[in-house]
Amino acid sequence: VYDDKKNTLTLDEATLSTERPGPAVRYDGTKDFTIIFKGNCFLVGQPDADVGDGVTAYGISAVNGSLRLKAGGEGLMIISNQDAITGKDVSFDEELCLGPLGVSVIPGGYGLEGDEQYGLGVSIASSHQWSPAYYEWSDDHSTCTATKKCSNNVDHEDTEEGKVTSHHEDATATEPAKTVY
Numbered sequence: 001v002y003d004d005k006k007n008t009l010t011l012d013e014a015t016l017s018t019e020r021p022g023p024a025v026r027y028d029g030t031k032d033f034t035i036i037f038k039g040n041c042f043l044v045g046q047p048d049a050d051v052g053d054g055v056t057a058y059g060i061s062a063v064n065g066s067l068r069l070k071a072g073g074e075g076l077m078i079i080s081n082q083d084a085i086t087g088k089d090v091s092f093d094e095e096l097c098l099g100p101l102g103v104s105v106i107p108g109g110y111g112l113e114g115d116e117q118y119g120l121g122v123s124i125a126s127s128h129q130w131s132p133a134y135y136e137w138s139d140d141h142s143t144c145t146a147t148k149k150c151s152n153n154v155d156h157e158d159t160e161e162g163k164v165t166s167h168h169e170d171a172t173a174t175e176p177a178k179t180v181y
Contacts, residue, residue, distance in 0.1 A: 133148040143163050150156040 131149045131151055133146045136145045136147070138144070141164065143161055145159060145161045147157055147159045150158075
């Protein structure tokens with residue numbers, strides 16, 4: 001059951017037994033999203049998935065708990081030195097933009113073999129929509145900082161600083177110039 005106002009998706013065995021391949025949820029990175037598990041449900045991710053830069057994604061399990069997708073942060077990473085971690089310990093952030101995340105909800109059992117599997121698609125926003133940059137000069141006008149914000153997540157911003165390396169003298173002409181064609 002999806003509750004748009006609360007931004008939650010509640011899963012139970014009855015829902016899973018009647019809906020295949022399962023509900024799809026789009027997570028756009030602008031706000032937290034919570035998946036609530038009721039009954040004997042497990043959320044199992046792809047174990048030992050290499051997401052680059054030496055980061056390994058491990059399996060996820062949750063029983064009668066919730067898995068929270070958190071907006072913002074520095075990467076879509078499921079990091080653990082355990083074989084499985086509970087939903088309370090897991091957060092997803094949109095920065096690396098890996099998606100859709102392949103997970104299965106398995107009612108009534110933990111093993112992968114012989115259990116009926118139902119897919120839960122969680123699609124992560126795959127791009128940033130940047131606002132126009134705004135510029136801020138230092139008091140002595142020696143440096144300028146350019147900042148742009150992501151409209152998908154206002155807490156995510158990109159900042160670059162520039163330094164003045166040369167100056168140009170103001171024009172000294174006292175009479176208007178003539179243009180010759």
